[in-house]
Amino acid sequence: MSANFELSYTMVIFGGTGDLAHRKLLPAVYNLKHEKMLPEDFAIVAIGRQNKTNDGYREEIYNSIKQFSRLDIDIEIWNSLKNRIYYRRMDFLAAETYQELNKYLSEVDKKHKINGNRMYYMAVAPEYFKSIVENLNSFCMTQKADSWNRVVIEKPFGRDLSSAKYLNDKIVKVFKEENTYRIDHYLGKEMLQNIMVIRFANMLFEPLWNNKYIDHIQISSSETVGVENRGGYYEKAGAMRDMVQSHMLQLLSLIAMEPPNDLETKSIRDEKVKVLKSLRKIKTEAIKENVVRGQYGPSESEDERILGYREEKKVSLDSNTETFVALKINIQNFRWSGVPFYIRTGKRMKKKSTEIIVQFKSMQSILYFEEKEVLPNMLVIKIQPTEGIFLQFNAKEPGTHRNIIPVQMDFCQNCQVGINSPEAYERLLSDVLKGDTTLFTRWDEVEYAWKFVDQILESWNDNDPVFPNYEPGSWGPEGSNMLLQKDVRNWINL
Numbered sequence: 001m002s003a004n005f006e007l008s009y010t011m012v013i014f015g016g017t018g019d020l021a022h023r024k025l026l027p028a029v030y031n032l033k034h035e036k037m038l039p040e041d042f043a044i045v046a047i048g049r050q051n052k053t054n055d056g057y058r059e060e061i062y063n064s065i066k067q068f069s070r071l072d073i074d075i076e077i078w079n080s081l082k083n084r085i086y087y088r089r090m091d092f093l094a095a096e097t098y099q100e101l102n103k104y105l106s107e108v109d110k111k112h113k114i115n116g117n118r119m120y121y122m123a124v125a126p127e128y129f130k131s132i133v134e135n136l137n138s139f140c141m142t143q144k145a146d147s148w149n150r151v152v153i154e155k156p157f158g159r160d161l162s163s164a165k166y167l168n169d170k171i172v173k174v175f176k177e178e179n180t181y182r183i184d185h186y187l188g189k190e191m192l193q194n195i196m197v198i199r200f201a202n203m204l205f206e207p208l209w210n211n212k213y214i215d216h217i218q219i220s221s222s223e224t225v226g227v228e229n230r231g232g233y234y235e236k237a238g239a240m241r242d243m244v245q246s247h248m249l250q251l252l253s254l255i256a257m258e259p260p261n262d263l264e265t266k267s268i269r270d271e272k273v274k275v276l277k278s279l280r281k282i283k284t285e286a287i288k289e290n291v292v293r294g295q296y297g298p299s300e301s302e303d304e305r306i307l308g309y310r311e312e313k314k315v316s317l318d319s320n321t322e323t324f325v326a327l328k329i330n331i332q333n334f335r336w337s338g339v340p341f342y343i344r345t346g347k348r349m350k351k352k353s354t355e356i357i358v359q360f361k362s363m364q365s366i367l368y369f370e371e372k373e374v375l376p377n378m379l380v381i382k383i384q385p386t387e388g389i390f391l392q393f394n395a396k397e398p399g400t401h402r403n404i405i406p407v408q409m410d411f412c413q414n415c416q417v418g419i420n421s422p423e424a425y426e427r428l429l430s431d432v433l434k435g436d437t438t439l440f441t442r443w444d445e446v447e448y449a450w451k452f453v454d455q456i457l458e459s460w461n462d463n464d465p466v467f468p469n470y471e472p473g474s475w476g477p478e479g480s481n482m483l484l485q486k487d488v489r490n491w492i493n494l
């Protein structure tokens, strides 16, 4: 991409000293620069509370890029990037500092020939979103003729429907919906973008993608790590708010949506919203039967002791925050009626992986199926860390017997030499720059996801769970297995 004045912009990162900025945002910017996906004229102004010089901040960012970037650091590229990165000490809650900030940003714009386009990135805790946006507005930093102003809001967007609505009202008063980029970084993952292609570009799958041929669908996202240093945040969130309300329901909507009329942003988002609207409300009395929550305890082996969740930093000793959720969801529409979607997500699990398993129905009990159990077909979409597709079907075992065995076609995208998929944040940042909101969540998606999740959270408030209830390194609490066993099914742990 060559220099393009229209695309010139300044990225203002509120929370430039934080974990997200260091581990994800700046490494993503570096990779975009490396791939020539940034305009010539751009700058970054990182805002934080600590006292630092530009050079001091640049050095820290250099080390973070070295540690977290997908591509190795090339000193020439770094040198051309670093002089465009600025650090600004400021308390972003102090309204009186915004006038100075505005002046500073204008100077940066002038120095780098930037025409006033701004990407305001909220890499801060959600309780600050509203104040920052209102301050930006009070100092006329959000609406300028001949330039765009876009705001990127990190998740979680609210902590329930009413707080999300409140926050949204404040934001869209300042930035219009088309300039509001609610980020769910899962949507930037390569294989998520592939879900629609797999479904709608293959005759092999789309005709079978319904309750006539599919028995059930499992969506799992598991991590082996605990809450690490994010105990303070996690205590207020838990797995339901942190993962299910956002990432897991987004995965579900892509897997279950109807084909859009075209590939326009609105058409795709309209179809995703329809799925979220069709989620069958789980009645209060049925929540215990359909939703399982868990929290990891400690474990001890000869060479290591793993802390239980309640022993983690900034976590209460009698915390009832869930680090695991499994639930059974039904979608009330013609395509999916009768097909359960089992969703689970947890920390300190046996394996790190995110995958979607589509389990097809069994063949009728005739011919080969009369004699012996033959496994049904299964399609696995692997999202991370392995990216790929895996199809299991039946074939004859070589030899003189009539044995049937499951065989697999396994396409691993990121195992191939030369394929180093861009990180989600690279794709998403470049979409903000282009003004493409397709991979960001529209307000009504957030709204319907909260509506579904809120009813469960409310019922949890009424009774205390028996925590901790699963071992680190396991597949979660026993209740999760029972959730499927009741339906004569099992989790498929690949």
Ligand code: NAD
Binding pocket: 014, 015, 016, 017, 018, 019, 020, 021, 023, 047, 048, 049, 050, 090, 091, 092, 093, 122, 123, 124, 125, 126, 154, 155, 156, 233
């Ligand atoms: P963080 O606490 O590490 O970073 C926030 C930064 O803002 C800190 O450096 C802090 O010093 C600074 N700050 C706080 N108050 C300030 C003030 N009044 N004035 C100036 N600076 C101030 O948080 P994080 O982990 O980087 O997360 C940021 C946001 O991104 C959160 O909303 C989080 O939920 C979301 N998020 C983070 C991750 C991640 O991997 N860290 C992933 C997904 C979403």
